Amino acid sequence: xxxxxxxxxxxxxxxxxxxxxxxxxxxxxxxxxxxxxxxxxxxxxxxxxxxxxxxxxxxxxxxxxxxxxxxxxxxxxxxxxxxxxxxxxxxxxxxxxxxxxxxxxxxxxxxxxxxxxxxxxxxxxxxxxxxxxxxxxxxxxxxxxxxxxxxxxxxxxxxxxxxxxxxxxxxxxxxxxxxxxxxxxxxxxxxxxxxxxxxxxxxxxxxxxxxxxxx
Numbered sequence: 001x002x003x004x005x006x007x008x009x010x011x012x013x014x015x016x017x018x019x020x021x022x023x024x025x026x027x028x029x030x031x032x033x034x035x036x037x038x039x040x041x042x043x044x045x046x047x048x049x050x051x052x053x054x055x056x057x058x059x060x061x062x063x064x065x066x067x068x069x070x071x072x073x074x075x076x077x078x079x080x081x082x083x084x085x086x087x088x089x090x091x092x093x094x095x096x097x098x099x100x101x102x103x104x105x106x107x108x109x110x111x112x113x114x115x116x117x118x119x120x121x122x123x124x125x126x127x128x129x130x131x132x133x134x135x136x137x138x139x140x141x142x143x144x145x146x147x148x149x150x151x152x153x154x155x156x157x158x159x160x161x162x163x164x165x166x167x168x169x170x171x172x173x174x175x176x177x178x179x180x181x182x183x184x185x186x187x188x189x190x191x192x193x194x195x196x197x198x199x200x201x202x203x204x205x206x207x208x209x210x211x212x213x214x215x
Contacts, residue, residue: 012145015171018138022131022174029127029182032120036185040192043073043117047199050076060084075113075200082109083207102211106204113200117193121186128183135175142168 050070057063064084067077082105143165 015138015142015145018134018141018171019174022134022138022171022178025127025131025134026178029124029178029185032123033181033185036120036189039073040117040189040196043075043196044192046071046073047076047196051199051203054080073113073116075116075196076203078112079106079109079200079204079207082106083211099212102208106208110200110204114193114197117196121189121193124182124186124189128179128186131179131182132172132175135171135173135178138171138175139168142171 050067053066053070054063054076057066064077064080067080071077083102085105146165146168
């Protein structure tokens with residue numbers, strides 16, 4: 001804590017801007033980590049419960065009602081709606097073979113659901129990739145600023161150099177502290193998203209089959 005305070009009071013506007021940038025990146029990453037953990041956990045639970053409830057329903061109306069109650073993140077029910085919707089006549093939606101129309105509707109619903117679940121992944125990847133370099137830039141700038149101040153004051157000794165330089169090196173550690181949780185969360189969420197995507201693609205395939213062979 002003393003190192004960070006020393007760096008803050010001895011630094012200039014650029015050094016403080018770098019420190020604030022790392023702070024904002026860290027807060028944003030942790031807020032996103034907690035939010036996505038909650039969203040993806042709900043989605044994974046709802047996928048298991050919702051798809052089972054859909055196939056165990058006595059008819060399509062009951063199946064869609066069950067999905068509406070269980071699909072809290074809204075990634076399954078739109079696919080069921082897309083499979084059995086009747087597009088209005090005289091529109092481009094009705095052009096082409098029935099199979100092609102159905103595939104397009106299911107694809108659009110699948111992509112919309114995945115886009116919702118993938119929200120924030122780019123930010124986590126960006127923080128994980130850039131935070132170490134932002135911290136390194138803060139370290140370099142802090143060392144330059146510290147050495148410049150020592151040189152102008154005269155009488156350079158190891159005690160005068162070690163303190164400011166050590167405080168500047170804290171920025172490198174801060175950059176790593178911001179990046180590591182973001183990278184780990186990105187990898188974990190990527191695995192969860194892959195499992196959700198596989199479930200949704202399988203559901204879309206099954207929906208297509210029953211929609212094409214409906215009575």
